Amino acid sequence: MMIIYIxxxxxxxxxxxxxxxxxxxxxNTFVNVII
Structure with a gap:
């Protein structure tokens, strides 16, 4: 049971x-597009 949980x-x-x-x-892509 514990193994399944892990x-x-x-x-x-x-x-x-x-x-x-x-x-x-x-x-990051969004910022690059803006700049």
Missing amino acids: ILNLKNNFIIDLNKNYNKSLT
């Missing part, structure tokens, strides 16, 4: 990191 947690963290990086690159 795996799910890792997966969620990975997805959150992906989203953060995606948003970062989006804002």
Whole structure:
């Protein structure tokens, strides 16, 4: 049970990191377009 929970947690963290990086690159592109 604990192992499943850890795996799910890792997966969620990975997805959150992906989203953060995606948003970062989006804002960077936006800023570059403005400049």
